[in-house]
Amino acid sequence: xIGNVLRWLNDPDNWNGTQFTTGIWAxxxxxxxxxxxxxxxxxxxGLPLGLAIGHTGRATSLISGLNAVRALPTVGVxxxxxxxxAPHFHxxxxxxxxxPTLIVLILLAVPPILSNTYAGVQNVDxxxxxxAYGMGMTGPQVLWRVELPNSLPLxxxxxxxxxLQVIATATIAAYVTLGGLGRFIYDGLAQQDYPQMISxxxxxxxxxxxxxxxxxxxQRYTVSRGLTKRFSKSTVGGAVAADLExxxxxxx
Amino acid sequence: MIRFDxxxxxxxxxxxxxxxxxxxxxxxxxTVFVGPSGCGxxxxxxxxNRMIEPTSGTITIDDRDVTSxxxxxxxxxxxxxxxxxxLFPHRTVIDNVATVPFLLGTDKKxxxxxxxxxxxxxxxxxxxxxxYPAQLSGGQQQRVGVARALAADPPVMLMDEPFSAVDxxxxxxxxxxxxxxxxxLGKTIVFVTHDIDEAIKLGDQIAVMAVGGHLxxxxxxxxxxxxxxxxxxxxxxxxxxxxxxLGFARGAALPTTPEPTVxxxxxxxxxxxxxxxxxxxxxxxxxxxxxxxxxxxPPGSPIDDxxxxxxGTLATQGGSLRAALDACLSSPSGRGVxxxxxxxxxxxxxxxAVTDLIAxxxxxxxxxxxxx
Amino acid sequence: xADVAYLPGLPRMLPALLPADDNSSPWRFxxxxxxxxxxxxxxxxxxxxxxxxxxxxxxxxxxxIGWLASRHKWAYPPMMTVSGLLYTIxxxxxxxxxxxxxxxxxxxxxxxxxxxxxYSVALLVRVVADGLGSVSEETLQAATAIGYTPVGxxxxxxxxxxVPVITAGLRVAVVANVSIVAVAGTIGMVNLGLLFDxxxxxxxxxxxxxxxxxxxxxxxxxxxxxxLLVILLGRMLTPWRKAVxx
Ligand SMILES: Nc1ncnc2c1ncn2[C@@H]1O[C@H](COP(=O)(O)OP(=O)(O)OP(=O)(O)O)[C@@H](O)[C@H]1O
Ligand SMILES: [Mg+2]
Numbered sequence: 001x002i003g004n005v006l007r008w009l010n011d012p013d014n015w016n017g018t019q020f021t022t023g024i025w026a027x028x029x030x031x032x033x034x035x036x037x038x039x040x041x042x043x044x045x046g047l048p049l050g051l052a053i054g055h056t057g058r059a060t061s062l063i064s065g066l067n068a069v070r071a072l073p074t075v076g077v078x079x080x081x082x083x084x085x086a087p088h089f090h091x092x093x094x095x096x097x098x099x100p101t102l103i104v105l106i107l108l109a110v111p112p113i114l115s116n117t118y119a120g121v122q123n124v125d126x127x128x129x130x131x132a133y134g135m136g137m138t139g140p141q142v143l144w145r146v147e148l149p150n151s152l153p154l155x156x157x158x159x160x161x162x163x164l165q166v167i168a169t170a171t172i173a174a175y176v177t178l179g180g181l182g183r184f185i186y187d188g189l190a191q192q193d194y195p196q197m198i199s200x201x202x203x204x205x206x207x208x209x210x211x212x213x214x215x216x217x218x219q220r221y222t223v224s225r226g227l228t229k230r231f232s233k234s235t236v237g238g239a240v241a242a243d244l245e246x247x248x249x250x251x252x
Numbered sequence: 253m254i255r256f257d258x259x260x261x262x263x264x265x266x267x268x269x270x271x272x273x274x275x276x277x278x279x280x281x282x283t284v285f286v287g288p289s290g291c292g293x294x295x296x297x298x299x300x301n302r303m304i305e306p307t308s309g310t311i312t313i314d315d316r317d318v319t320s321x322x323x324x325x326x327x328x329x330x331x332x333x334x335x336x337x338x339l340f341p342h343r344t345v346i347d348n349v350a351t352v353p354f355l356l357g358t359d360k361k362x363x364x365x366x367x368x369x370x371x372x373x374x375x376x377x378x379x380x381x382x383x384y385p386a387q388l389s390g391g392q393q394q395r396v397g398v399a400r401a402l403a404a405d406p407p408v409m410l411m412d413e414p415f416s417a418v419d420x421x422x423x424x425x426x427x428x429x430x431x432x433x434x435x436x437l438g439k440t441i442v443f444v445t446h447d448i449d450e451a452i453k454l455g456d457q458i459a460v461m462a463v464g465g466h467l468x469x470x471x472x473x474x475x476x477x478x479x480x481x482x483x484x485x486x487x488x489x490x491x492x493x494x495x496x497x498l499g500f501a502r503g504a505a506l507p508t509t510p511e512p513t514v515x516x517x518x519x520x521x522x523x524x525x526x527x528x529x530x531x532x533x534x535x536x537x538x539x540x541x542x543x544x545x546x547x548x549x550p551p552g553s554p555i556d557d558x559x560x561x562x563x564g565t566l567a568t569q570g571g572s573l574r575a576a577l578d579a580c581l582s583s584p585s586g587r588g589v590x591x592x593x594x595x596x597x598x599x600x601x602x603x604x605a606v607t608d609l610i611a612x613x614x615x616x617x618x619x620x621x622x623x624x
Numbered sequence: 625x626a627d628v629a630y631l632p633g634l635p636r637m638l639p640a641l642l643p644a645d646d647n648s649s650p651w652r653f654x655x656x657x658x659x660x661x662x663x664x665x666x667x668x669x670x671x672x673x674x675x676x677x678x679x680x681x682x683x684x685x686x687x688x689i690g691w692l693a694s695r696h697k698w699a700y701p702p703m704m705t706v707s708g709l710l711y712t713i714x715x716x717x718x719x720x721x722x723x724x725x726x727x728x729x730x731x732x733x734x735x736x737x738x739x740x741x742x743y744s745v746a747l748l749v750r751v752v753a754d755g756l757g758s759v760s761e762e763t764l765q766a767a768t769a770i771g772y773t774p775v776g777x778x779x780x781x782x783x784x785x786x787v788p789v790i791t792a793g794l795r796v797a798v799v800a801n802v803s804i805v806a807v808a809g810t811i812g813m814v815n816l817g818l819l820f821d822x823x824x825x826x827x828x829x830x831x832x833x834x835x836x837x838x839x840x841x842x843x844x845x846x847x848x849x850x851x852l853l854v855i856l857l858g859r860m861l862t863p864w865r866k867a868v869x870x
Binding site: 001002005070071072073074075076077079080082083084087164167168169171172175176182185186189194197198200201202204205208209212 | 806
């Protein structure tokens with residue numbers, strides 16, 4: 001079986017596509033497009049909101065409310081939204097599927113980013129915040145120059161957790177007839193072409209790992225060494241930490 | 253000059269942290285707030301830079317009401333050192349120090365150059381500049397905290413227990429350096445501590461506060477020791493007041509007598525020595541006492557570390573009577589060693605002579621009133 | 625309901641969400657439940673089993689690994705790296721990758737529980753390591769001094785102290801599993817995810833809501849109940865914390 005999978009992955013036709021099939025490169029592009037849009041949108045929503053809630057200490061109930069969202073099964077929400085929205089689009093357009101998919105992906109990505117940003121600002125040592133005001137910083141200066149840089153480690157672990165969940169869930173877009181790497185999994189399943197199905201799994205896993213690695217690198221060059229105390233901390237595993245952080249697990 | 257005028261702070265939960273505080277912190281001097289935990293020291297201090305707003309009363313700096321400026325602008329003109337340093341963990345030491353100059357829009361290069369200079373002044377070697385706070389010891393962090401408060405050269409400094417998080421030896425060092433620095437800079441300083449010894453050592457003026465936020469006594473350190481105003485202050489100032497007060501007493505010159513010496517590293521002469529002989533080094537600085545006779549070093553034996561008794565303390569001519577008394581009491585020979593300002597031997601003094609000086613000073617104080 | 629049509633300005637997308645007579649209305653899910661009762665209960669049971677058993681298996685595997693990582697400095701970074709990497713792999717990818725890696729049939733019924741166990745281990749190793757790491761050295765030494773054997777000490781001292789942290793991790797794992805298991809329904813595994821699959825397939829022309837709504841409700845309920853059970857279990861195991869909680 002593993003040999004068949006390797007053969008499938010080695011076939012240039014599977015990468016470039018043929019007259020009748022869409023290739024890996026094209027599906028990868030689609031997968032990335034959905035993922036990037038969703039993560040960016042979630043950042044645009046979650047980051048300012050998290051910073052604002054953390055800085056002002058208002059509307060904190062929103063954060064605990066978010067945790068309830070985790071209990072929603074993503075497939076169920078996706079199917080529900082597709083069923084509601086799709087009939088309103090007619091003709092040769094996949095908007096009726098793309099919009100629900102993006103909504104679900106954004107819904108999935110906002111909580112980790114928002115709650116980690118909030119937790120990051122909250123966790124800033126009160127003495128440090130006090131010193132910042134005491135030195136004569138204004139509220140916005142404290143936010144930008146002290147709270148934000150000090151929250152970056154947690155914000156990044158939230159971002160990485162969100163990215164992983166989005167890449168994983170974008171696979172299900174194929175279930176509702178859209179493109180993306182999930183196509184190979186669902187098509188392989190339908191055609192009982194297991195090498196194709198397993199290759200799809202390999203590709204999604206590889207994409208997730210690469211995306212996490214890229215973000216880990218960005219994190220490394222963005223977060224102050226004074227905070228990471230690098231040398232002792234491993235670079236992967238951010239997602240576990242973020243999910244636990246969201247759930248309020250203290251870790252040492 | 254900082255003036256508190258009937259300042260009261262009542263927290264929303266009803267706690268009265270400061271009650272009708274009226275006092276002046278003179279320009280160029282160190283005013284220490286001291287008192288038991290929860291007596292309102294921090295609250296009083298933080299009302300000066302408006303980290304806390306008073307419920308009533310006014311605070312002025314050089315006759316200007318602190319509320320006449322927006323808080324952040326006011327704070328940039330006041331150095332503030334907080335208890336656990338509160339350094340920014342994401343910034344290097346040098347950028348921590350340059351915080352306020354950066355806020356004021358000073359050129360980065362210039363601000364960093366000045367910060368480097370300050371680091372040196374507070375006793376941190378240059379290679380610490382590029383480190384992060386997490387890479388510093390507690391004492392080093394405190395130094396950076398002091399340097400950061402000094403960076404914009406503010407005329408006024410507020411210091412909230414800046415030396416409390418370090419061990420006694422380091423604390424003593426920090427205090428000495430701080431006094432040295434203040435001698436050069438002459439800032440107007442309000443200093444908070446709960447340690448009465450620190451207050452007495454550093455303060456030009458001490459404000460003792462009692463729980464409930466009352467000012468119990470405002471006076472010079474010597475006065476505080478000599479005449480606590482009530483039982484609370486007397487209890488707080490503690491034991492050994494008489495002895496500690498000698499720390500401020502500078503009597504007439506100590507009547508020294510010349511002391512025969514031997515040199516460190518040489519040998520005990522063949523004829524032997526007195527029972528106790530003072531040992532000095534090549535520059536005439538006293539090293540310790542040498543014991544001769546049956547139970548001491550025999551003639552011809554080396555005068556080295558093993559032979560030396562280093563127990564005695566030194567008194568400096570022109571220093572306090574407390575140091576002179578201690579030099580006598582701690583000397584194995586019973587003769588107190590007196591040195592000049594450079595640490596060179598001047599002679600020894602007898603306990604009787606020191607107690608005579610103390611007695612004459614006591615009489616002068618009782619008849620002529622005290623001055624610090 | 626006839627009068628719905630008279631409400632002016634009602635968004636055109638919403639009428640389906642309002643009570644309606646036809647069988648495809650979202651409010652008809654009780655009817656659907658009643659009609660397919662034994663089938664749905666079977667899926668619910670399978671879903672529950674798939675959500676719980678891998679977490680328990682994961683905990684049993686994670687305990688010794690986490691203990692090793694918490695007591696030996698050298699072991700911590702590599703173990704956190706490996707578990708972090710495993711956690712990075714999307715669940716659906718893991719489902720399809722488990723069979724070839726373990727030499728199972730491509731659609732083996734074991735693939736989902738195995739994949740979820742791997743997931744739970746990845747999450748719980750860190751939790752266990754950090755939970756056990758929070759037990760202070762003095763406590764450990766005191767326990768040893770009293771005369772506990774290392775094994776006795778682990779079960780009577782270290783583990784109980786780590787329970788609150790481990791409980792919090794278990795909550796995350798269980799709730800996440802309920803959602804992930806539903807995904808497995810889309811590749812044909814038997815569980816509540818099939819309700820979504822059916823709803824989707826029955827909605828090709830006009831929306832057919834009942835199975836979708838029923839699936840959402842049951843999944844959320846299941847997640848909440850399991851979450852609550854973990855909390856209760858955690859409290860039962862740490863009676864001394866009641867005093868603090870007050
Ligand atoms: N934000 C607040 N709300 C209510 N009460 C407060 C607040 N801050 C301080 N207090 C109370 O005001 C009193 C004075 O507090 P303050 O911090 O000024 O004491 P302190 O003299 O600095 O004590 P310490 O030596 O322990 O630092 C205390 O009783 C304290 O509990
Ligand atoms: Mg205080």
